[in-house]
Amino acid sequence: MRTSTMQSKILVASEYGQSHVLEFIERTLPALAEGMARIEVKAAGINPIDARRMTGEFKHADLPQSFGTEYAGVIVEINTTQPHWKVGDAVLGSGYGFTHATVIDVPIANLVHKPENLDWLTAGSLAGAAQTAMTILDEIGPTQSLLIHGASGGVGSITVQLAKERGINVVATASEKNQNYLAKLGATPVVYGAGLTERLKAIHPTPFDASIDMSGNEDATQASLASVKKGGFMGTIAGRKLSSASIHAVWVKRNLHNLQYVVDRVANGSFLWEVSRSYPFEQATQAYDDILNGHTRGKSVLTFD
Known part of the structure; x- marks a missing residue:
């Protein structure tokens, strides 16, 4: 010292x-x-x-x-x-x-x-993205299908890959320029914006088990309400007041084990x-x-x- x-x-x-x-x-x-x-x-x-x-x-x-x-x-x-x-x-x-x-x-x-x-x-x-992504999946619990809004950022990138590792079917939204990136991570990509709910239903006709919003906009809110099954988990990390109280805020829980888990996978090339x-x-x-x-x-x- x-x-x-x-x-x-x-x-x-x-x-x-x-x-x-x-x-x-x-x-x-x-x-x-x-x-x-x-x-x-x-x-x-x-x-x-x-x-x-x-x-x-x-x-x-x-x-x-x-x-x-x-x-x-x-x-x-x-x-x-x-x-x-x-x-x-x-x-x-x-x-x-x-x-x-x-x-x-x-x-x-x-x-x-x-x-x-x-x-x-x-x-x-x-560190922030890793622990937030792990918190999201811990909060969601066992699930078969997940909708991620605004998934091309750091938290979204890790969440997609963690979810795919667990065998979850992931549909993720982003801008047009990031569609190939989401596909590379393992998600089914969808362009966000007007008409999002209709595009999601065309790609995933059955309701999702859960959704997580990383953008905090109204299109994402309405798409989750229309696309997630009754009683399914709907969360947000956007930190914005949304128009629906049915979408619950998720706050990161610091956990070194979770951080080490993601760091190891990025280091060995398993995660992009x-x-x-x-x-x-x-x-x-x-x-x-x-x-x-x-x-x-x-x-x-x-x-x-």
Whole structure:
């Protein structure tokens, strides 16, 4: 363990708005608490919820607020007697308040070792999607058919592959440009938008056992209500107020076993994973703009020198 002070550059916003509200601040980190690791961040995933927190559409914390839920990096200081963690270890995991910063303090209990064959971009973007996807399938329970709305993002990509691994018939919606991508993951792809319910019934005439919405729009809501069997599970991770109370919010449950399960499958090539866009940390405003302006295939990631 080291006890030297360390500076971190942190992305924050003191008000709600578009990306112009983002700014960088320098902060001296406090002495490292017991059971914590100090991580020099190499890559950190960006999720739609980060951008929506910035605008104030989703209010999760008091102002000023910081951002990010996942990362990969190197341990530069540690406060534990556990022998399997040491300074210099490459790790990934979930954050402890924020991860869009050059140096972060996180609980050791949030860490998994980064496999050597995972590049930093992949490692830094997995934790949130992996644990959310596993939470979704745990909430749904045993099922034979699943409808996923807005499935081309990070959570959707992993959810499709986990579901297929369990023998579930998956129909997934995305934009026209991402249809081949969904098919490659193992889903039956459908273009979202007007007429979605009719397209779904043509492809899957019998009601679905369950649905999960990752877009939060009205087309998805109505399609789930019309396409899922009576009493079937209908969930959403979009964090938006929907027009139907029958669609229940699903919130991620952090679980290292679940995270390790997905990391192992990405590392051995069993699961596909795509980072479609990466940005130097200094270009975070552009990254947040792009998240707000369109759906990302796979994940967007901030990188750190």
